[in-house]
Amino acid sequence: MAALPARDVHAVLELVGEIHHAENLDEFRAGILPAVQRLVPCEWVSYNEVGADGTIHAVLVDPLPPSHLFPLWDRYALQNPIVAYYQRTHDGRAYRFSDFLTRTEYHALELYQQVYKPLGVEHQVAIAMPSPPDITIGIALSRKRRDFSQRDRDVLDLARPHLIQAWRNAQRRGPAAERPRVVPDTERLRLLGMSKREAEVLQLLMQGSSTDGVATRLGISPRTVHKHSERIREKLGVHSRAAVVAAAWSSLSG
Structure with a gap:
């Protein structure tokens, strides 16, 4: 990873300062989405807990997509090339759709046709954090038009170890209530x-x-x-x- 400009390092430090004070996992989850979106601007940002069989254990998305897309995401989650790569390698660094698939290959996925196409999602970058063996915890950022840059990957990779430590600290400080997949009406x-x-x-x-x-x-x-x-x-x-x-x-x- 090339040396980042001072402004990007400062942006990562601001994110770290925001999320390191979370008293439990609920507070961590509540704070992480807006903090990451300020670091890497995007149309959508999500926090995901995906089981080894593709079952969604928890998901937070900003902005909230139509509710009928959640079961479709549940069904096709393992077609996401970033999720599949992490489950094979446990390499949680920042990767993009474009690191694995051509645009044509991406558009051929049922995941794209059923979930991402209706939303207009053409590009995504994601990082994963160490978690129990049967769950992948990831933070994904999505855009409509412009792919994510090497700068975006670098700042996410710089932030990742701090996010991991903040998650562990929040887990130790206090248990979170078992979270429903979708917030109450x-x-x-x-x-x-x-x-x-x-x-x-x-x-x-x-x-x-x-x-x-x-x-x-x-x-x-x-x-x-x-x-x-x-x-x-x-x-x-x-x-x-x-x-x-x-x-x-x-x-x-x-």
């Missing part, structure tokens, strides 16, 4: 005392969306998102975004 979140709009904001925060991502999805300003987030924190009795997500999962699993 807003009606269930309203049972926590949320207004309709607060429930919509909370749902997207639990999915890993950034403030800007929530604003875009709901058609409101980032400032309005902050105001809703403040009221959500007050109702849940917590003081940070990560704590909001952890408290919501805890309340729903109780």
Whole structure:
């Protein structure tokens, strides 16, 4: 890996500073998506836990795709060439679709036809983290038009050991509740005392969306998102975004 410019090293250090304070895996998962997306801009970013048989144990995606695509991703997950390569080699460094397949080969996959084509995903880069033998934990970033560069791979590879350590620290600090594959609907979140709009904001925060991502999805300003987030924190009795997500999962699993 070539030496990175100082601005890229600084960007990695900022990411490390954000995620190293996670108190459990729920907080780690809540913070990792917006932090990685700031490091490597993309249209989609996801946190995935995929079983050796292709079963999806957990997935967080920002922005949230249509719900009918989740079972299709479950069915065709092992066609993802990055997932398949990691399961063969346990090499978790950053790789792109284009490192393994031509565009024609990629477009021929059922995974592309059924899942990625409807979303417009043409390019992806992903890293994997050490995990139990029967689960692959990965972070994937996807784009519509421009492939990921060597710079993108280099900064992800530089960040990867720190992400691994942050994940281990979060795992040691406190157990996470068993996470459903898809976040609860807003009606269930309203049972926590949320207004309709607060429930919509909370749902997207639990999915890993950034403030800007929530604003875009709901058609409101980032400032309005902050105001809703403040009221959500007050109702849940917590003081940070990560704590909001952890408290919501805890309340729903109780």
